[in-house]
Amino acid sequence: MDSKRGLFLVICDDPELASTLVHIQKNMDIKVWLPNKQNQLQASLLEACEDSKDIEEILVKGDITKASFYHQWSGYNPICVVLSLKDHDKYSIVREYILDELPKSRILSFQIGDPEEVPRKLVDNDRELVLSWTELLSRPISAELRHIESTHRVKEVRDILLNGDKIALLLQPDPDPDGLASALALRCLLGRNKLSTPIVSFGKVTRPENIAMMQLLDLEVLTIKPQDLSNFDKVALLDTQPAHFTFPLPRVDVIIDHHPMVGNYQNIPYCDIRSKYGATSTILTEYLRAAAVNIGQRLATALIYGIKADTLHLNREVIDADLYAFVSLYPDINYNLLRRMEKPEIPMAFAPLLANALLKMEYQDKLLVSYLTNVTREDLIPQVADFMLQFEGIEWVVCAGVFEENLVMSIRNVGYVKNAGDVVRKIIANVGFGSGGGHRTMAKAIFPVNQWKEKISSIKEDIVKKSLLNLFVEEAL
Incomplete structure (x- = not known):
C-alpha cells in the first residue's frame, strides 16, 4: 500500500522461508526473529540472511514466548507477522501473544502439509490467514499479504457505504473503461443495483470504445451536476480524486484510485490510493476475491478490459498485482465482447x-x-x-x-x-x-x-x- 511504512515480522524455524522473505519484501521494515540460545537454528538463520543488506538491523533476538518481545513493535502500523513453527505447543503460545500484544497486526501462518490436510482459512475475524506450504509454492506470498489486507478493506468500505440507502459511484467526466469497470465491481461488492447505486459523472461518455463498452455490457452512466450529489446518502469516487475536479465536491465518503495522490484526504472516511498499480480495476478485483464474491462473465470482461485499457495491454506501468488479476479473470471473460469493445467503429467526424x-x-x-x-x-x-x-x-x-x-x-x-x-x-x-x-x-x-x-x-x-x-x-x- 502507499500509506506509511509498516513492519514485516518473521517468526519461523525454517531458514529457507526466512531467506526468501528477506529478499522479496521491499515495502516494509523487515525483522527476522533469532533465538537467544546459540544452536543449529540460530546458525542456520544467520547463514540464510547473511547476503542481505543491513543484516544487523534485520535480525532481532528475543524470547518469543514472553509478552515483552512484542511490546517493542507496537508503534508500527501496519504490521504483518509471518508465523511458522514446527513445535505446535510453541506455535500456539506465540500466536496468542501476537493476537493479544499486537492487536492491529495481520498474521500469515504456514503449516506443513497438503492443501487438503491444511485447508486455506481465515480465522480470528479475518486477522489470520492459514495455508499450507504447497499453496505458497503455487501463489506468490505478496498475493497472500494483499489478500489479508483486502479482507479488512472490504469490511471497512462496506461498513461505510452500506449505511446509505442511495449511493453515488462518481467517475471522472467522460469516464474510461477502468473507471466504468471499477464502478460496476464496487456495486457488485456491495450487493446493490443500479437504482440504489447508480454510476454517475459530470460529463457524458463520448469516446467510441467507451460507448461500445457501455452498450455491450448494458452499463448506464447518469450525467449529473455537482449539486445533485446532495441527493445521495454516500458518495464513492472511483479511478479519480477530488483534486482532479475544478470545483470542490459537496461530499466524498470513499476514494479508490490508482493515480498519484493529489491533495490531503485525511478527513475522508475511506481512502485507498495505490499509485503503483496499473489500474483501479486491479484493486477492485482484489476486493472481490477477498470477499469471495462470484465474478460473472460480464464483470470479468469489464475488469479485464479496464486493466488492458489503462496499461496499454499490460505494456505500461504494470506490477505483479495487475498480472495476477489479469490471469485470474481471463478464463471467465467473453472473448467476443472484449474484441468488439477494443475495436469500435471510428466516427466519420x-x-x-x-x-x-x-x-x-x-x-x-x-x-x-x-x-x-x-x-x-x-x-x-x-x-x-x-x-x-x-x-x-x-x-x-x-x-x-x-x-x-x-x-x-x-x-x-x-x-x-x-x-x-x-x-x-x-x-x-x-x-x-x-x-x-x-x-x-x-x-x-x-x-x-x-x-x-x-x-x-x-x-x-x-x-x-x-x-x-x-x-x-x-x-x-
Whole structure:
C-alpha cells in the first residue's frame, strides 16, 4: 500500500522461508526473529540472511514466548507477522501473544502439509490467514499479504457505504473503461443495483470504445451536476480524486484510485490510493476475491478490459498485482465482447479533423503540437494525439481543442521520458490555474478559456500552438 511504512515480522524455524522473505519484501521494515540460545537454528538463520543488506538491523533476538518481545513493535502500523513453527505447543503460545500484544497486526501462518490436510482459512475475524506450504509454492506470498489486507478493506468500505440507502459511484467526466469497470465491481461488492447505486459523472461518455463498452455490457452512466450529489446518502469516487475536479465536491465518503495522490484526504472516511498499480480495476478485483464474491462473465470482461485499457495491454506501468488479476479473470471473460469493445467503429467526424490537424501540426525537437480549435466531441482530441505519437522521432505529443468553454489538452509520450502526469501538474502550478494529471505516458489538462485568454494569450491557432510549445518544451524536454 502507499500509506506509511509498516513492519514485516518473521517468526519461523525454517531458514529457507526466512531467506526468501528477506529478499522479496521491499515495502516494509523487515525483522527476522533469532533465538537467544546459540544452536543449529540460530546458525542456520544467520547463514540464510547473511547476503542481505543491513543484516544487523534485520535480525532481532528475543524470547518469543514472553509478552515483552512484542511490546517493542507496537508503534508500527501496519504490521504483518509471518508465523511458522514446527513445535505446535510453541506455535500456539506465540500466536496468542501476537493476537493479544499486537492487536492491529495481520498474521500469515504456514503449516506443513497438503492443501487438503491444511485447508486455506481465515480465522480470528479475518486477522489470520492459514495455508499450507504447497499453496505458497503455487501463489506468490505478496498475493497472500494483499489478500489479508483486502479482507479488512472490504469490511471497512462496506461498513461505510452500506449505511446509505442511495449511493453515488462518481467517475471522472467522460469516464474510461477502468473507471466504468471499477464502478460496476464496487456495486457488485456491495450487493446493490443500479437504482440504489447508480454510476454517475459530470460529463457524458463520448469516446467510441467507451460507448461500445457501455452498450455491450448494458452499463448506464447518469450525467449529473455537482449539486445533485446532495441527493445521495454516500458518495464513492472511483479511478479519480477530488483534486482532479475544478470545483470542490459537496461530499466524498470513499476514494479508490490508482493515480498519484493529489491533495490531503485525511478527513475522508475511506481512502485507498495505490499509485503503483496499473489500474483501479486491479484493486477492485482484489476486493472481490477477498470477499469471495462470484465474478460473472460480464464483470470479468469489464475488469479485464479496464486493466488492458489503462496499461496499454499490460505494456505500461504494470506490477505483479495487475498480472495476477489479469490471469485470474481471463478464463471467465467473453472473448467476443472484449474484441468488439477494443475495436469500435471510428466516427466519420474524425477524418476531416485528422486531415486538418496533420496539415497544421508543428514540432520542435521531439515535441509535436496540434490545435484543433473548436471540437464537437472531446474524445476526438485524445484520438488525434494517439495517432500522432506514431510519427518517427516524436517523443511527445500535445493535442488541444476547445470544448464547452474549456481548452482541453491530451498529452502523450513514448514512455521512457519524463512522467506526463508530473509534467502536466508542474505546468498547471506554473500558470496558476487549470486542472489535470495522468500517468507516465498519457495525461490531460483542462484550462477554462476565459482564464487562458486573461493570463496566457489568445486562443487563435498560431498563438495557441506557440504557447503550447513554450510550456511543454520547458517542462517535458
